[in-house]
Amino acid sequence: MTQSPSDGRDGVVIIGSASVDLTTFSARLPARGETILGEQFTLLLGGKGANQSVAAGRAGARTSFVGCVGDDLFHDIVVDSLTGAGVDLAHLRTVPGPTGIAHIRVDSSAQNDIVMVPLANEHLDIAQIDAALEALAPTSSVLLTQLETPIALTAHIAARGRELGFTVILDPAPAAPLPDDMWTDVDIVTPNETEASVLTGIQVTDAATAEQAGRWFLDRGARAAVITLAAQGSCVVTAESSTTVPPLPVEAVDTTAAGDAYAGYLGAALAGGASLTEAVRLATAAGALTVTRQGASPSLPVRREVDELLAARGSAPSDTHP
Secondary structure, three states, X not given: OOOOHHHOOOEEEEEOOOEEEEEEEOOOOOOOOOOOOOOEEEEEEEOHHHHHHHHHHHOOOEEEEEEEEEOOOOHHHHHHHHHHOOOEEEEEEEEOOOOEEEEEXXXXXXXXXXXXXXXXXXXXXXXXXXXXXXXXXXXXXEEEEEOOOOHHHHHHHHHHHHHOOOEEEEEOOOOOOOOHHHHHHOOEEOOEHHHHHHHHOOOOOOHHHHHHHHHHHHHOOOOEEEEEOHHHOEEEEEOOOEEEEOOOOOOOOOOOOHHHHHHHHHHHHHHOOOOHHHHHHHHHHXXXXXXXXXXXXXXXXXXXXXXXXXXXXXXXXXXXXO
8 A cells, every 4th residue: 555745654664673783804704613814893783674774764764663672782883873864763662681683794705694693673572563553654654574573473564564554565584484375465575586586486587587476476465576686687576567677787895785775765765655666766776885885784875875876877866755
């Protein structure tokens, strides 16, 4: 259910994980049992929910984050970073114990591997979710969530969001099997090619197989699928058509949070009244800029930078801004 900004519901609600990323950078990743010397270390805000909130906030949307943070020494990193991006934290709950963390290793080719420990994120519950959605529904039209929360909780988020009239966007990462009856509560699903392959059983390698996977989601009740194909762009599949939005080639430095930039900008653009194709174009530029910088949340671009990239590449930015 897409709302027009004129109805006053131009906000984005993001429910998901918040963590602190402990990231090492080295020429290569160590082999099993090997110790190597790295070149750099960062300690920054992370978690798919928090990163997508920063992206949506920097896109210019009124953004609210729903999640949990610990009362440990990492608490202020999470709160200060989200507040700095203009994100409303009225529904961020502080719980006893440690904040979630992710250990990320990045090599010189910009590839990474990640171990995430949920910790405080495991305290997110139905009561907190329902209270937040009911409070935010009058002013927000887009609800974005991911799979760093338990599947049963994600299914509840989608169902409750649909009941309250949100456009429900599911970023199915990290990929995990989902119950078939959940798809009827999803307006837009946004997997990358790997996630689409895991979820559908269709090996996604190009636009043609991405369209097949997109139809799989639609056949189960989703209203649209946006499948990202890295250097091949994005495949937008709806009941009416399949469209490929071209990529914006850049030199990658660190791919961490590129998907979160994409998701956050997509949600912000839709909340601002953009069409799905316009929103995907904006999200593509945001993701492209993100991979040119190191780190997760610090690499997420502001709207001016995204519009400038689109203008420089000969693709006009969306007429409707969040």
